[in-house]
Amino acid sequence: MLSRDWSVPETDVLGAIHDACQSDRQAVLATIVRVEGSAYRRPGTKMLIDSDGDDVGSLTAGCLEDEVRSLATAVFKSGESRIERFDLSGDDDVWGLGIGCNGVIDILLEPLTDTFEPALRAFEDGENGTVITVLDSETEAFTRGDRTYYHDDAGEFHELVGTWPDDVLNRLKDPALTLATAGNAETVTVDILGSAVTLFCNGIAAPPKLVVFGTGYDAAPVVELARLAGFRVTVVGFRGAGTASDQFPDANRVVSSSPAQIRDALELDERTYAVVMSHNFVDDRLALEELVQSPVPYIGLMGPHKRFEEMLEAFADEDRTFTETELSSIYTPIGLDIGGSAPYQIAMSIVSEVLAVYNDRSPDHLRNRDAALHDRTEIVLDKQSQ
């Protein structure tokens, strides 16, 4: 169900880069490392250009990709990384004319090496990390392309290219952790023994997970849209229901479980979002009871409010009441109030709600939002590094 290669979910772009890392194919990796002003995509956005001209991902809405492809050809020939600046603001004669992005975009092009492999493997494994790459250095101690990788789960750096003194890594640890968790990227210039070194700190957060409890016809559109929105999706069929067939080609995983045992069968952590839609009152109730005892921040329950009230009554009959905190994570009726009653419209309402909760947004119209469109991650380096 995935679209053409230049507009695929981010998870698939990183997957393609990971595949290329592990293969013998020659490829060039293009990454947005800095944006001044506004641009369609943010720092950290990647595009992979294969030596045979295929590419995966895109850096803009198509404004720069042709130029990036020809630059990649030069990188294939020279084997040398390069940084290119594209001034899309109105004042620039070459790229500015009429495009109106008002942004200046710096793009790093580099021959793809296996130095990206550990970060991408961690991503596949559901772990966060930050790849730190030297863009420019005033000191010979560092060269463009020197790279270290901070692995969040392990809490330590892997030196991949170049020599990274311990005190530098110590100063980078907190920002690396912050960026890894947020999945944001920033370019910073640090002072190392009196010389300026410019680093691109590329936080790569593991994709959030969506678990869909239910294998009805209405589950497939939820799975499909959630995958497109960048979630790792697990479908859970109770007692094997619906899990044997090829009903969910878009799911990352289809498992069978019993509703009362989902906490044992699944890793329900604070990055897991749950959608309960088995259409079976008893099963939904059992699953709900398990989910409120887990750290999942979102439990979406399909069905009208009246059904949930009946569920609460059934719980009350067993002397089970819910705290405000438990209730706050339950979203029922599930979804954003965007109207529509067709399966894909309902699925869109659900996945939009999950995204809003994941991103901690209040799902109003963006034209009513006062804050900036994108959350930036402020990172603070110690005094010496400013």
Added chain:
Amino acid sequence: MLSRDWSVPETDVLGAIHDACQSDRQAVLATIVRVEGSAYRRPGTKMLIDSDGDDVGSLTAGCLEDEVRSLATAVFKSGESRIERFDLSGDDDVWGLGIGCNGVIDILLEPLTDTFEPALRAFEDGENGTVITVLDSETEAFTRGDRTYYHDDAGEFHELVGTWPDDVLNRLKDPALTLATAGNAETVTVDILGSAVTLFCNGIAAPPKLVVFGTGYDAAPVVELARLAGFRVTVVGFRGAGTASDQFPDANRVVSSSPAQIRDALELDERTYAVVMSHNFVDDRLALEELVQSPVPYIGLMGPHKRFEEMLEAFADEDRTFTETELSSIYTPIGLDIGGSAPYQIAMSIVSEVLAVYNDRSPDHLRNRDAALHDRTEIVLDKQSQ
């Protein structure tokens, strides 16, 4: 990009029924004609069962479809329409057990005939209509399956099966118009010369239209998701840009135009929703000026608020200012505030916003909504018919 046949957009279900009407294939049409209590899908929902067992569309989340398929086999054999009641409420022993839909669903199964063809042709042509079918009658003047069709654009009825006295049609005209516009369906019992006749009034509203101005990489996910959400989608490339390639397989139409001439080139009516994302400041501005002079209720403009302010300044330089009414239809930054910066996440934010505006909803979480989940269309029949 469309999913399996039992969870396809409504537009595709109706398209498949239309195809079957025009072919020699034998098929049974199953339609939800009445829901008491709550159910996943609403009256008017259709499922087509082919004589070779293929089906398109679904009536529930999979709870009843197997049974509907076997009933369809009986309809194939007998050639007779039938109405089946499924009691999914907790009190019923057969279907109620644990499912917890709390609903009673009546389903009409009928051999598909070309009596549905005019309504579906109108739908394809972007016109509204209401198909009125006799479900039960105490008088011999009507038989189950008698059918008339109200064509909104023509403002008149077509008698398709049975004899429909003028006074009956006159009484049905207003409700038929109301349901056609809303795309809602209701079953009503009317008194005809002292006898009760139960009619299923199935309003079929033409699908809303989305016009995407722009052919960048970011447009394809918008087109894909809008199609899944039930929109007819036209992509407009300015001066031929992007319109020659096979870049938009999901679009219903890809056309080339000039931004200043879109009102001539396109039918921009009150059922058309516009997304302006050419990424070209001048083109976007020209298109915006055309759109605010058209009756389109929604003009989504890609880009940060600052860009729109610059656009307003450019307009002001030409002494063009906008009224509050004009500004109210402009949504910029485009989309709902659900976070995310990847192309599909942005597309979901856009299509969710268009759905919310189309359905006149305030895009909060549904758990905060006081009103019923589904809008019902109240229809009033004259006194004699109550």
